Amino acid sequence: MSESLPARAQYRPALTAALDAALAFLHGLPTRPAGVVDSGEVPAPPEGIGAEAALEHFRRHYEPRLSGSAGPRYFGFVTGGATPAALAGDWLASAYDQNVSNTIGSAAAALEQATTSAYARLFGLGEEFAGYFVSGATQSNTVALATARQWLYAQRGHDVAEQGLAGAPRLRVLGGAPHSSILKAAAILGIGRRHVEVLRCLPGRTAVDPDALAERLADGGERPTLVVASAGEVNTGDFDDIAALAALCRRHDAWLHVDGAFGLFAALDAAQAGRLAGLALADSVTVDLHKWLNVPYDSALVYTRHPSLQRQVFRASAAYLGDTPDPLHYTPENSRRFRALPAWFALAAYGRKGIGEVVRRNCALARRLGEGLAALPAIEVLDEVRLNIVCFALREGDAAARDRFLERLLADGRAFMTPTVYTGRPAVRAAIANWSTTEADIDLTLQAVRAALAAA
Structure with a gap:
């Protein structure tokens, strides 16, 4: 050599x-x-x-x-870390270097299916849901919306995967606070960002008002409609009333998609699980594992109760591939890495109890951070800390003042947070999703915030 x-x-x-x-x-x-x-x-x-x-x-x-970003005081976006077991699984996934595109000659695809089924049970989804690994929220929401599009047009005698969108009625997407990845998916799929309609939310909430959805569904005529529910809205961690939305969707032949990027893990905390009532009535559900499961990037799951329609959209036709139940026929990727292994290791090592303890502890730490911020005269906490996100603003100042505050916080180095806009107001959000975050980290963060305020 x-x-x-x-x-x-x-x-x-x-x-x-x-x-x-x-x-x-x-x-x-x-x-x-x-x-x-x-x-x-x-x-x-x-x-x-x-x-x-x-x-x-x-x-x-x-x-x-x-x-x-893998550490205990990185509170930007919704970012987990990597637990020891998950990191070990990820390293082995690279060492084994399995291409989980097919079921021939390797047990990797079978392990993936066993893993997606295990997490479906964890989240309270029935056996009718089929799950597949993808890279993250954009990919999972795109798969879900593409499957929804196939179903909605099939009800009207149109196979969009084969015939395209020409001549098909315009599809609309309704939601109270849809994540940016929903808009990106709409752009990718030809639905169009302009056809994602943001509905009225409940007073003082980022959860959609079910009455607003009922009104919009009633005046939509025969237009195919996809409803997006938030299970953990990204700015405040709020939840839509999934059961109420599911009942409305059934009544109006609409598809219900639940975007549960991080909020689906509320199922593992008895104090939070009620927020997911009605989840099993959804048509599709997505969740990111590189957030609250604390497996390395990139890892997410997409579930649907209509896998045959999902296959109509994503099947790859070639003589050498055959007509098999291989994973490559259900997601945009043909070739992909062994993403299931870190998630398998996480569940095998820590189980429902251990993963749930991370969720419970992070929610308690978010409340501690919210209380500490609310005690600062210069800070206003803008919403109830329902889950693991604290949304707050400077009492005085505009977006520029907010950005200067974040620059000082970044330079300090003890904590990292990201900007947002909440009810039209420049704000800051801190999302706690790391398994190693402690009360001491929250106290250090509050010290850093006070220092950044004092340096103004």
Whole structure:
């Protein structure tokens, strides 16, 4: 073998060095800056210097510029970390390097199906739901909306997967506070962002008013309609009344999709599970595992009670593929990695009880953070802390003042949060979804907030 190419004997030194680097990074997360102020240019990689030298080069030049997003005080977006068991599963997924596109010659696809079924039971979904792994909310919502589109047009005698959208009636999407990935999916699928209608929400809430949905469904005539329910709205963690929306959808022949990116894990907390009443009545459900399950990116699940329609949309026709029940026929990807393995390890290692404990603890910590912020004269907490998200604003100042506050918080490094707009007001949101976050982290975060306010 050429000296420029690897030999199998090089696995051990390369992986041993990578293990040491990974452990140094992981053990340093509690003190690593949650976010990094970095606007420098990233140079091209060196060429041909060998695996160990490449790792050393990376650690010296690039690793210091990485955030502590896997750490306990990264509260931007909705970001989990990686539990030890999930990380082990992810490393093994790379080592095994299985292409989970088909069922021939490997048990990887069978393990994936066993894993999706196990999580369906965890979330309270029945055996009629089929689940598949995808990369995240955009992909899962796109799969769900594409399947919904197929069903809605099939009711009108039109096979959109075969015939396209030409001549088909315009489809509409209704919701109270749909996530941005719903709009992206609508753009991808030819539904159009303009045909995603945002309905009136309940007073002081980000949950849709069921009466507003009833009114809109009643005046829609024969127009095919897809209703999106939020199970954990991204700004406040609010939940739509899924059971009420399901009853309306059944009455009007509409499809009900539940976007449960992180909120589906409320099912594992007895104090929160009631928010998901009616979930099993949905036509499709999505959830991100790289959020509250704390498996590495990227990992999400899409469930539907209409897998045959899902297959009509995503099947790949080629002689060498055959007419099989392979996973490649149910998602946009043909080839994809063994995403199920980290999720399998997480459930096997920690079980419902352990995963539920992370959910309960994070919700309690969010309440602690909300109480601490509410005690600051310069801060106004804008909504009830229902789940794991705290939404707040500066009492004085506009969006520019909010952004300067976040810049100071970023420079401080002890905590990371992201901006939003809530009921037209510039705001900040902190989402707690990391398994390792503690009360001490919340106290450090409050110290950082006070320092950022004082520096104004």
